[in-house]
Amino acid sequence: MSRGLTATGIEVAFGGVHALRGVDVAVEPGKVAGLIGRNGSGKTTLFNCITGFVRPTAGRTTVDGVDVTSLPPDRVVKHGIARTFQTPRVDPRATVLSAVLCGFYSRVGASFVGSLLGVPGAWREEQRLHRRAEPILERLGLAELRGREVGQLSMGLIRLVEVARCLASGARFVLLDEPAAGLTAAEQERLAEQVRAVAASGVGVLIVEHNIGLVRSLCDTATALETGRVLCAGTPEAVVRDERVMRSYLGAIGDLAATEAAA
Amino acid sequence: MSFPGQRYLGPRPNTLIIAVCVLVALPVVLTRPVWTDSAVVLGVYALLGLSVGISYGQAGILTMSQGAFAAIGGYAAAILTTRFGWPPYADLLVAMALPAALAYGVARLVTRLSPLATALATLALGSVIEILIRNADALTGGYIGLAGIPSVGAINTPAGYACLAWGMIVVTVFLYENLMCSAYGRALNVLRVDQARARADGIDVPALMSAGFAVSAAVAGAAGWLYAHYISFLSPESLDTHISISALLMAVIGGAGYILGPIVGTLLFDGLTRLMPAAELQGFFYGAALIIILLAARTGILGLLAGLARRLRRPDATPAPRAANLSPQESLP
Amino acid sequence: MLAIAEYVVRGALSGAIYALLAVPMSLMFVTVRTIDFAVGAYALIAAAVCWSVGGALGLAAGLGAAMACAAFMAIIFLALKRLGCEDHIIYALASFGLATALASLVLWWWGTQAFVRDAFSDPWSVGGIRLAPQGVINFALILLLVGALHLLIQHTSLGRMMRAAAANQTGAALASIPVQGIQVGTYLAGGLLGGLAGLLVLYSAGLDFTAPLGLTLSGFGAAIIFGIGSPLRGFFGGLAMGIAQALAAGYASAMVAGMVPFLFVLLVLTTSRFGEEALAGGRP
Numbered sequence: 001m002s003r004g005l006t007a008t009g010i011e012v013a014f015g016g017v018h019a020l021r022g023v024d025v026a027v028e029p030g031k032v033a034g035l036i037g038r039n040g041s042g043k044t045t046l047f048n049c050i051t052g053f054v055r056p057t058a059g060r061t062t063v064d065g066v067d068v069t070s071l072p073p074d075r076v077v078k079h080g081i082a083r084t085f086q087t088p089r090v091d092p093r094a095t096v097l098s099a100v101l102c103g104f105y106s107r108v109g110a111s112f113v114g115s116l117l118g119v120p121g122a123w124r125e126e127q128r129l130h131r132r133a134e135p136i137l138e139r140l141g142l143a144e145l146r147g148r149e150v151g152q153l154s155m156g157l158i159r160l161v162e163v164a165r166c167l168a169s170g171a172r173f174v175l176l177d178e179p180a181a182g183l184t185a186a187e188q189e190r191l192a193e194q195v196r197a198v199a200a201s202g203v204g205v206l207i208v209e210h211n212i213g214l215v216r217s218l219c220d221t222a223t224a225l226e227t228g229r230v231l232c233a234g235t236p237e238a239v240v241r242d243e244r245v246m247r248s249y250l251g252a253i254g255d256l257a258a259t260e261a262a263a
Numbered sequence: 264m265s266f267p268g269q270r271y272l273g274p275r276p277n278t279l280i281i282a283v284c285v286l287v288a289l290p291v292v293l294t295r296p297v298w299t300d301s302a303v304v305l306g307v308y309a310l311l312g313l314s315v316g317i318s319y320g321q322a323g324i325l326t327m328s329q330g331a332f333a334a335i336g337g338y339a340a341a342i343l344t345t346r347f348g349w350p351p352y353a354d355l356l357v358a359m360a361l362p363a364a365l366a367y368g369v370a371r372l373v374t375r376l377s378p379l380a381t382a383l384a385t386l387a388l389g390s391v392i393e394i395l396i397r398n399a400d401a402l403t404g405g406y407i408g409l410a411g412i413p414s415v416g417a418i419n420t421p422a423g424y425a426c427l428a429w430g431m432i433v434v435t436v437f438l439y440e441n442l443m444c445s446a447y448g449r450a451l452n453v454l455r456v457d458q459a460r461a462r463a464d465g466i467d468v469p470a471l472m473s474a475g476f477a478v479s480a481a482v483a484g485a486a487g488w489l490y491a492h493y494i495s496f497l498s499p500e501s502l503d504t505h506i507s508i509s510a511l512l513m514a515v516i517g518g519a520g521y522i523l524g525p526i527v528g529t530l531l532f533d534g535l536t537r538l539m540p541a542a543e544l545q546g547f548f549y550g551a552a553l554i555i556i557l558l559a560a561r562t563g564i565l566g567l568l569a570g571l572a573r574r575l576r577r578p579d580a581t582p583a584p585r586a587a588n589l590s591p592q593e594s595l596p
Numbered sequence: 597m598l599a600i601a602e603y604v605v606r607g608a609l610s611g612a613i614y615a616l617l618a619v620p621m622s623l624m625f626v627t628v629r630t631i632d633f634a635v636g637a638y639a640l641i642a643a644a645v646c647w648s649v650g651g652a653l654g655l656a657a658g659l660g661a662a663m664a665c666a667a668f669m670a671i672i673f674l675a676l677k678r679l680g681c682e683d684h685i686i687y688a689l690a691s692f693g694l695a696t697a698l699a700s701l702v703l704w705w706w707g708t709q710a711f712v713r714d715a716f717s718d719p720w721s722v723g724g725i726r727l728a729p730q731g732v733i734n735f736a737l738i739l740l741l742v743g744a745l746h747l748l749i750q751h752t753s754l755g756r757m758m759r760a761a762a763a764n765q766t767g768a769a770l771a772s773i774p775v776q777g778i779q780v781g782t783y784l785a786g787g788l789l790g791g792l793a794g795l796l797v798l799y800s801a802g803l804d805f806t807a808p809l810g811l812t813l814s815g816f817g818a819a820i821i822f823g824i825g826s827p828l829r830g831f832f833g834g835l836a837m838g839i840a841q842a843l844a845a846g847y848a849s850a851m852v853a854g855m856v857p858f859l860f861v862l863l864v865l866t867t868s869r870f871g872e873e874a875l876a877g878g879r880p
């Protein structure tokens with residue numbers, strides 16, 4: 001079967017609100033797929049649907065050919081899908097290291113009782129997890145901060161920690177919900193670098209992003225949603241320049257994009 | 264600095280602290296009979312407080328049934344030893360397993376609810392258990408209770424019980440800290456703060472919460488076992504809702520999210536009780552102390568101290584600005 | 597046959613008290629999304645003060661004392677909010693502390709005695725069923741009150757604001773609805789209704805310092821049986837609980853009757869989807 005994460009014909013309704021009406025997206029390993037669309041267009045709902053938080057009324061989600069459509073969230077993770085949330089809600093006292101360690105949960109072999117009793121196997125595994133967290137922290141440039149409390153970090157760093165946590169779960173596909181929101185331009189650039197590095201290691205990334213410049217420079221493909229429908233999909237360049245996308249999504253900043261295009 | 268057992272206790276600071284404190288304080292306490300007796304009773308309370316810490320501080324289940332779990336443990340011990348002639352060590356297992364199984368079963372049914380609903384369910388559960396114990400005359404002796412519970416093997420002096428009680432506390436803290444230093448302990452903290460994040464991490468939220476609650480009930484059961492054997496008499500008034508409430512208040516005041524918080528709370532409470540003019544006013548002081556601590560330091564005494572220590576270490580560090588996103592509860596120290 | 601009818605009628609009459617206590621529970625749960633554990637304690641305070649003062653003045657003094665305690669709870673709530681506490685369980689915990697403190701105060705001042713007063717000595721007999729006159733009065737009074745509250749919530753602008761604040765606090769605040777004021781008002785209403793319940797209990801079954809937690813839990817149980825959304829449902833929930841209790845006392849034992857409120861709470865919580873986290877809808 002086909003490699004990659006695919007969602008086809010996804011439909012989601014909340015009572016009378018049709019949040020998604022037949023949406024298709026695909027993420028290939030090692031590629032970055034962008035998801036754009038104005039507020040309320042259904043981006044987060046699509047994430048919730050892929051990760052099992054909401055059940056679609058129609059449609060299928062597959063990972064490398066395996067159907068994961070109606071699995072609960074904690075089972076979806078085991079198929080290699082990890083996600084971040086649009087508004088991270090963190091335990092302020094947890095350290096960066098322990099937040100990343102949380103990501104390993106789905107791969108822990110020690111049993112609950114074994115951990116409680118502190119059997120040698122559980123001890124060794126705990127030490128192994130600490131060692132395995134290091135390269136992940138390293139890769140995202142968080143190694144220096146490993147002992148800092150998450151509550152003391154800037155939002156940009158918290159979002160990076162969340163990305164690190166996704167990688168720890170051994171995910172082959174990560175879904176990032178507006179990871180760049182509220183970051184400074186420099187932080188955004190740094191985040192983009194990390195995301196590129198993550199993708200280069202073979203992980204497929206689906207990213208919700210409002211910054212068109214970032215979508216253009218970061219993504220390999222892009223999908224634009226409007227009121228629960230796919231408006232347009234293809235290369236970021238094509239999607240961003242699509243007239244319907246400009247009219248629907250860019251709205252106020254459409255003019256800006258137009259002047260930029262003219263230049 | 265190095266010390267024997269460093270490899271095991273080094274990464275377990277709380278266990279180390281409590282072990283050292285017990286080793287230093289116990290010989291002093293044992294010099295006076297009054298202190299010795301208090302040490303046993305305080306030990307029972309501290310165990311109950313620890314059980315609240317595991318349940319509320321870590322798993323986020325505000326429990327009001329720890330007294331009932333302790334009663335189950337105590338009555339299991341009393342009935343097995345007086346009626347069926349079990350040796351008084353063997354009954355500890357049953358005294359822990361029975362409340363744990365009950366807690367797990369009920370928690371599986373109610374932990375998918377909001378934390379508030381779960382708290383009410385534990386309150387209702389505790390009340391039902393209490394009424395059942397009061398009325399199951401044939402088994403529990405009803406209002407009269409059960410007398411003549413044998414002492415635990417060779418331990419038959421208050422001093423022996425004091426050592427047993429505080430030994431049990433050290434072991435409990437060690438196991439508790441093991442749990443909190445593992446993936447499951449971290450997962451408990453995640454699900455307390457954000458259940459959606461927990462599920463996205465791959466955590467089976469109801470199952471893990473129930474497991475945490477079962478551990479907490481087992482600790483409460485052990486406290487009841489200790490109480491029954493020490494006092495050698497058990498009646499429905501021995502371990503009732505009143506005990507559940509004080510255990511909860513002690514844990515919150517000391518700092519439920521900190522492993523040693525409930526123990527600090529227990530010791531403090533005891534001091535408070537001794538200063539009290541009238542026994543009837545106990546509840547008043549407990550309630551007032553709870554309200555004051557919630558207003559002044561929601562994370563308990565240890566939370567307050569940890570905050571001060573943080574400020575001393577990093578004077579420039581401002582409190583986190585995004586208060587709305589942050590959990591109001593503290594996690595591990 | 598007559599026995600059953602008598603149990604049902606008697607249960608309905610005593611269940612009216614639960615129905616009354618259910619009202620502040622459901623109001624509180626809907627507008628503040630928490631529980632005021634002290635409602636039972638307001639009832640105890642009202643009963644104790646009224647018992648001591650006596651007469652019509654006693655009724656007023658009892659209600660006033662209950663309201664004062666509720667006002668104190670409202671102040672604690674506001675202070676917690678000011679301090680940035682968003683955790684609803686903390687509000688509940690604070691009210692729990694207040695309930696403990698109040699019950700202890702009553703124990704200290706009045707001792708372990710039961711507070712009970714009899715306004716009527718002879719029971720009425722209607723069609724062969726003996727009825728306590730006070731029970732009938734309680735029932736009628738509570739029915740009137742709950743009916744009036746229902747109308748207030750469904751058909752007045754105050755009720756509309758309350759419902760709006762309950763449905764969406766942020767949205768309501770943006771629409772310049774005084775959400776915080778409504779929440780404080782809900783706490784005060786808890787004092788008023790809890791105090792009233794205490795007075796009615798004083799003149800019927802009586803109560804002592806151990807009663808508060810049971811009263812709170814009974815009110816909560818009554819509020820959730822048919823869904824916590826409205827006082828009218830709480831009213832029928834209270835009747836159902838009272839009838840179940842009376843039948844249990846008649847046909848099973850006093851023990852089962854004593855357990856009925858707690859069993860109701862456990863049963864409803866374990867079987868319904870009450871208060872289930874909104875995880876089904878994911879989160880943004």
Ligand SMILES: Nc1ncnc2c1ncn2[C@@H]1O[C@H](COP(=O)(O)OP(=O)(O)OP(=O)(O)O)[C@@H](O)[C@H]1O
Nearest residue numbers: 014017019038039040041042043044045046877878
């Ligand atoms: N749990 C829910 N219940 C009811 N409606 C919902 C729910 N979740 C989302 N919706 C609705 O579905 C639609 C899509 O919402 P969604 O959060 O997916 O948008 P979005 O594209 O992520 O927007 P934003 O850019 O603001 O994050 C909106 O109309 C929203 O109101």
Ligand SMILES: [Mg+2]
Nearest residue numbers: 043044086880
């Ligand atoms: Mg969104």
